[in-house]
Amino acid sequence: MTDFDAGTEFDRQVRTLVDLAYPALAGMTEAAFRGLLEPLREPVLARATAMEPPAEGRVPFLIVVTRALVPLAEAVPLTRLAGRSKPGVIERFYAPGELERFVPLQELALPDGAAYVVFDVERGEEFCGAVPLNALMTVAERNRTPLTIEEGLALVGQYPEALAKNKCFSLAGSRSGDRRVPALWISKGAPKLGWCWEGNPHTWLGMASAGARGQ
Template sequence: MTETTAKSATASDAGAEFDRQVRTLTDLGYPAMAGLAPEGFAALVAPLRADAVAHGAADGPQPYDPEGGRVPFLLVAPRNLAPIEETMPRTVLHGGNLPGFVDRSFEPGALERFVATRETGLPHGRDAGAYLLFGIERGEEFCGAVPHEAMDAIAGRGRTLLTIEEGIALITLFPRILVKNKCFSLGGSRSGDRRVPALWISGKAPKLGWCWQGNPHTWLGMASASTRSAAAARPQ
C-alpha cells in the first residue's frame, strides 16, 4: 500500500501501512532527531503496530483517501522526539520540492508555549512517547467557519482536535492531504491566548502559522480525529 494509491484499509493492510509510515519517518531522519539508531526507532514504535492492526480488525475497511481528507491512522512522534523546528522543513507538497517552514509570526519562544490542550489527554515533557492517531479528518466542512465555533462543534461530536505535531505528521506521511483551499487549523495545541495554529500553503510550500480563533477563513478548516492510542514507552 502506498500513500498515492491506497483507497481503503483493512486489518491485513494496517500492518503494511504502519510499516510504510515507519520507513518514511526513518528515511526522513526521525531516528537521528530522537537520538536513536534506525533500529532503535523501529523498536520504540514497534509496540504500536499491534494497535494499528487491532483497530483495522475492529473497524473493518476504512476510507484511505488523503485527497478526500480522510486517513484511518497516523504514527505521531511528539516534539521531544522530533522537534517542530526540524520536522516542518522535512514536509513538502505533493509533487513539490520546497521545504515546509514555520512562519515568522511565531515570536521567539512561541512554539514552546503552543502545547497540547488538556482535552487531548496528551502528556507533556521529555518522557512523552510516540503514539497512533485514529480516524483523521481534514475538516474542510469547517472552511469559512469561525474557528472557536468549529472547535465546539467537533467537541460536540466526541472527536478530538489535532495538535501541531499531529498536523505535521499528517502532511509528512500523506502530502496529498494539504491542498489549496482545503488547509486546516490545529486546535489541539494552544498557547493560552486567542491564536489557533494552522497548516496552509505559502510560496508553494507547507507553512505552519496561526490565525485568530474568532476570524474565519474560506480556505481553512479544522482537523480532528476519533481517538489516540496509548503512547509507546520512551527508552531511558
C-alpha cells in the first residue's frame, strides 16, 4: 500500500482552501482562517493509522467549510473539473434564494462550528442507476450517511477528478423537506449543482456518503 501521511494531506487541503480564496470570502485574514482550521488536525491525526490513501472515488477525509463561513452561491464557482478551468455553476432550477433552504438533515448530527472534518468519503458510483431512496437505505444499512452539499463541494474542491463522466453523485444529506435531492454533475465542462427527484434513477448519478464526522 502506498504511504499516506495524514498531516501532510491536512496541510495540502488547508493550502488548497487558501489558494481558492476561502479566507477572503469568509471575511477573514489568512492567518485567522488557518487558525480556525488548525484544531481539526487533532481528530484527523487521531484516525491516521486507520486511513488508506486516496483512491478513485474514495478519500480518507475532507476539511468541510460550511455556509456559515462561505455562502453556497460563492462556494460553487470555486469548483473545477480535473484539468478544466470553467467554474462550477448552480442549476437554474433553483429559484433565487431557494438553494439555502436545502439544509443538512438533523439526524446527521453535524459537528458544531463553521468547519469540521468528514471521514471515509465515497462518491458512490456503485449506486449509478439506482433509485436514490433505495441507495439511501443501503447506505444506512452500512452505518454510513449521505454527504451534504458542503461536503460534496469539499470533495470536488479538493479532488476535482472525483467528479467524472458517468460518475456524478447525489448529496442527499441536504434536503428542503420535499422529494428533491441535491446532486453534483457535469455540464458544459464544469461542475453543476442541481437536484433530482428521490424516486428517479439516473445511470450517471450515484450516492455519495461518509463513514463519520468530527471536529
